Amino acid sequence: KAGVTQTPRYLIKTRGQQVTLSCSPISGHRSVSWYQQTPGQGLQFLFEYFSETQRNKGNFPGRFSGRQFSNSRSEMNVSTLELGDSALYLCASSFLTAGANVLTFGAGSRLTVL
Amino acid sequence: QQQVKQSPQSLIVQKGGISIINCAYENTAFDYFPWYQQFPGKGPALLIAIRPDVSEKKEGRFTISFNKSAKQFSLHIMDSQPGDSATYFCAARPGGGATNKLIFGTGTLLAVQP
Numbered sequence: 001k002a003g004v005t006q007t008p009r010y011l012i013k014t015r016g017q018q019v020t021l022s023c024s025p026i027s028g029h030r031s032v033s034w035y036q037q038t039p040g041q042g043l044q045f046l047f048e049y050f051s052e053t054q055r056n057k058g059n060f061p062g063r064f065s066g067r068q069f070s071n072s073r074s075e076m077n078v079s080t081l082e083l084g085d086s087a088l089y090l091c092a093s094s095f096l097t098a099g100a101n102v103l104t105f106g107a108g109s110r111l112t113v114l
Numbered sequence: 115q116q117q118v119k120q121s122p123q124s125l126i127v128q129k130g131g132i133s134i135i136n137c138a139y140e141n142t143a144f145d146y147f148p149w150y151q152q153f154p155g156k157g158p159a160l161l162i163a164i165r166p167d168v169s170e171k172k173e174g175r176f177t178i179s180f181n182k183s184a185k186q187f188s189l190h191i192m193d194s195q196p197g198d199s200a201t202y203f204c205a206a207r208p209g210g211g212a213t214n215k216l217i218f219g220t221g222t223l224l225a226v227q228p
Contacts, residue, residue, distance in 0.1 A: 104159075
């Protein structure tokens with residue numbers, strides 16, 4: 001069973017540019033969530049999607065956006081990049097239930113902003 | 115209120131010893147408390163999780179102890195092995211419905227010396 005696939009794994013951008021990151025969830029998982037991981041702030045929730053609808057959003061500026069497609073694949077976009085956006089961006093998929101949901105994370109996309 | 119405080123920041127344990135990582139929270143609405151393990155270059159992976167109506171959960175060498183009145187929970191790794199060397203994150207899920215939003219602790223870097 002394939003895991004969560006994130007592309008690209010590494011990328012370098014300059015300030016002011018924009019970036020799009022992609023996430024393919026585990027087959028059958030309809031829920032996708034995104035997290036930002038930095039040494040200073042740790043793991044912070046960005047947003048989550050279920051059946052193409054955003055269900056929850058973290059405390060990030062509007063430059064951070066995402067979407068989910070009908071096949072459950074998801075993308076996140078960061079516009080007008082800042083140096084502080086350098087981070088590992090993690091995507092996780094799961095069956096979304098009210099019980100003990102298990103998040104399966106991808107290996108992440110490491111973004112460096114110069 | 116939405117924070118999860120984790121300690122220690124780093125931990126060195128001898129092979130065969132017990133590793134103990136502690137977390138504390140304020141928000142009594144949290145309804146699910148997972149622990150994640152992350153190796154370098156990988157995404158976090160669910161290790162073990164507990165709900166607040168249970169005081170202890172054991173899976174192999176890993177045990178979560180949960181103290182609802184103190185709003186604390188801890189991970190115990192018995193017979194620690196060099197392969198356990200990784201970063202460990204506690205987390206909590208805000209209650210109120212099905213969501214993949216998790217509030218993570220700041221992480222503990224565990225080194226198990228042979």
